[in-house]
Amino acid sequence: MLKITDLRARVAGRDILKGVNLEVNAGEVHAIMGPNGSGKSTLAQVLAGREDYEITGGSVTFEGRDLLALRAEERARAGLFLGFQYPVEIPGVNNVYLLKAALNAKRKAAGESEVDAYEFLALIKQKMKFMHMSESFLTRGVNEGFSGGEKKRNEVLQMLVLEPKLAILDETDSGLDIDALKVVSNGVNSLRDPQRAVVLVTHYQRLLDYIEPDRVHVLSGGRILKSGDKSLAKELERRGYDWVAGAEVA
């Protein structure tokens, strides 16, 4: 589904990604771990099409298409979803309005008609229940005044409504209380199916107890230094990143 080959990117004159290789197949869940500042979010944003990053080399294909040739909104409509590490607030724009616009943009791109308002409301209410979110979040401004954990839940809610083929979740588990972690994990697991894939960026092995990954990678200094199965996460927790990255860790 996703194939990253020798991807290099820089921002503000600094090379951040220095040759990333990664292949994610449909049906798989991958976890990316790694020290602060190693380039995890950069990788996620580059994949989602943020233009502040200059691609200096390599290639990415998504379902066989050249991902880097698509604009951010085209990538989204093609089924790529990014759960942001820091979801931004958009004051005055209803949460539900944004979601509806997003869903309709995707449907339009697929040649489908706009979603019926009643159906949409029913759908979103059901998903909100699943995410243990109160309906008051429908009409509040997008992330406006949401707590850290509420923002993360809202990201997962959006993911559930948009049903992406590939979800990249950047530290969606950070800042969640224990119950919320379960709720969010349930959300992600509910989306798991043979046609979809998930990439989890996380610092905590705990998340991987709830969402079992097929592969775990360590990104350090802009490269994937080590890959393994879920036991790698456990080992990392015990031995720290020095064990993998040695002198390369900042």
Add this chain to the structure above:
Amino acid sequence: MSSKSEEVVALLSQKYRHGFVTDIESDSLPPGLDEGVVTAISRKKNEPPFLLDWRLKAFRHWQTMREPTWAHVHYKPIDYQDISYYSAPRAPANAPKSLDEVDPKLLATYAKLGIPLHERARLAGVAVDAVFDSVSVATTFKEKLGKAGVIFCSFSDAVRDHPALIERYLGSVVPPGDNYFAALNSAVFSDGSFVYVPPGVRCPMELSTYFRINAAKTGQFERTLIIAAEGATVSYLEGCTAPMRDENQLHAAVVELVALDDARIKYSTVQNWYPGDENGLGGIYNFVTKRGECRGRNSKISWTQVETGSAITWKYPSCVLRGENSIGEFYSVAVANNYQQADTGTKMIHIGRNTKSTIVSKGISAGHAENTYRGLVKILPSAAGARNFTQCDSLLMGPLCAAHTFPYMEVKNPTATVEHEASTSKIGEDQLFYCLQRGISAEDAVNMIVSGFCKVVFKELPMEFAVEAQNLLSVSLEGAVG
């Protein structure tokens, strides 16, 4: 500058849609200004002697005054002798009695502006007093209003039919010598609207006037006077547009509102004068004095404005809160794009006890524009228990524009409370990217973000105009904001 902000800048370079000139013979005075011109205007309009005297006094005062320079705007000196002070569509032998008799070209102009008089009047129940250049040409719904006792007519008609009201209230809120542009207006004003709502009457419909500057080199000097008597309620909307021309045009209007005991006046403006092209050529100079006086107790005056046009805007709709417990409100969205300069805000003068005022100002700047909020909250010693809340937010789109905030406060009564909040934010690349990542186009995303920013102000507009304001906003920022 990232490529995203370039895109934002490109998106902003949307063309003005109302730039066309109606080819109608007009009856105009040649350019120039002296006592003879002032007298000629008054004669053309068959005004009573008190009004001619009033104009001449204002003119003499104006001659002693200097153009103000304190506003944060820059423009070449205006040559007041190069402006024609009167231009009227040539009246057919007998004036139109119904819309069918109105020059079809004129009606087509209104249609292009998106105000089909017939539809609007009939469907929306809006009475439109359309001012074309200087003379009011069509007034609808006069009858229905008449039944309620509401007077809604052109200023000239009011001078003819209700001279006592004019003599009593004209200049009672904005005295002729108030400021340079008000004095000029008082001398040469040509027409405008007049509203009188009698005691206890709730005006049965929204009143609306569309102004439009058509003839080249004409300054437009409207005069609007709205009086809500004891316990009366009225909502008035003014919309403005002007054709595209390379030279700048001057617009110096005066609006006076008077609210007596328990009266309410809501005055909404959607202003879309030609802003000049993307290089800053042409456009309207909008120097307007708008002031309302809450003369009676428990009265309320509320200004809502959506300003998207004009090359230069100099405008401070204000409230004089004289009556006890009276309330003044100011809700504003000011958009400045390309080379537009906006210096706008409000003044709230608290005189009576327990008077309250609320100011919410949203400034949006894009391109090379300069957007300034200038507000004064003045609490006099007599205003025990007065309260003010002010909120000013600025939104910057692209790296080349600027926003300035000048809140002035003079509090002379220790029991008063004054609160001020201000913020400046960039239209977030982050917000934009967030929307894009959800599959939403750049254009839709910008509209969404900007409307969200302006929401609290749009909420204050009469329903049928809120949509229009929103459309206008997206037109003026089209491509700008995605």
